[in-house]
Amino acid sequence: MPELATLELLAERRKELDGERVENETRVSDLTRDQRKADGEVENVKARRQRDQQRMDSGQVSSPKDLQSMQHEVTALDRRIRTLEDEELEVMEALEEAEAVLTRVRDELGVLDAQSAESESTRDRAVAELDGQAADTQTERELTAAKIPDSLLTLYDKVRAQHGGLGAAALRQRTCGGCRLELNGADLRELAALPSDEVLRCPECNRILVRTSESGT
Template sequence: MKAAPEAQRRLLDLQAVDTTLAKLAHRRRSLPELAEIDAVAREISALEDERVRAQVVVDDLDRDIARLEKDIDQVRLRKDKDQKRLDAGAAMREIEGLQHELATLNRRQSELEDAELELMEQRETAVATLADVQARIAAAVGRRTDAERRRDEANDEIAKELEFKTQSRVPLAADLPADLVTLYDKIRSETGMGAALVHAGRCGACRIELYGADLNRVKAAPKDDVVRCEECRRIMIRTAESGL
């Protein structure tokens, strides 16, 4: 392929823009906020599991406490009933039985109330644990929201730079021979770089020094020949700095 030396040199300007575009795209994919958001999302997921377990403990204790309160109410009702029978003047043969039953019911009520008190203390601890988990979830959600805000701000900035560089690329490419740009774009799509300056006898892309037959080939090539590196296949741009 043939192209004027000046057109070939302007490929370096096009490559500079494309390199910036590639760096911006990489920066957008590699924003530290993305990793932070993923990490916080995993943390929130684990905390939600912990919250569910803590809530189950509270719910189980509430159910057990409600059952005990129901049992205590039943004992109280039975005591009131027996006491009313005593107060109403039960027959002598019933008094001893009622008194014995009342003593049994009092012990039962005391046992149930002690059990209820123990469960209520456990519930207090469980509720504190649940509140702690909920507070940690709220803090993590806050960190995620902040990271998402910073990510969006960074993306907005990158998008503006991408738009500016993309627009600046259009006239550069349009001012070059179409077949040269086509070749350049093909190489760039395959390798990430389409053209590089030869500097001090080295390919600017793969950094390999030219020698022997390869060096002679490049030296002998007419200035309007589009020369490619034998190693990396990029277009080699020859200038006064090339040392050829």
């Protein structure tokens, strides 16, 4: 059944994709945390800068030396803010990229699940059809078996059990349909000499041989 091979492939791909999904979910969650942390740092430095600016603007700091030192600090804080904002931007870009990959992986998983569901229902229909055929064959077998003498049926079932389900085979062109071996001349002559109601057995595999119009005897 081709659906079984398809389902196997789909299951393999699903496992792969599921691994990618977990990996990317972790990445998105790590980057989200990094971004929040970077954002907090920027806000802290901005708040400190604002406090310094307010103190200078309010005139509370009168000493020119103190004012100058505060001015230096504000300039340093401005530089720090720019650096932190650049870093935050990088994290945000990486986060956006990871989210896009995660969306793609999730979409692909959705497509895969739909394909699997379709293959499963095709497989189920095929199995139901085979079950129907098996039931028909079973009925046909029972009807045929009812017409066969018990002793022959017992022999057939015994040989069938020994040969993986094939208890009887047609003899065509001197060849046994069970073991596919060609019978030698002596064996064929011996079989041909037997009465027509005698059950023939293949000298090679011991299966019941069924005479045909082209047995070759």
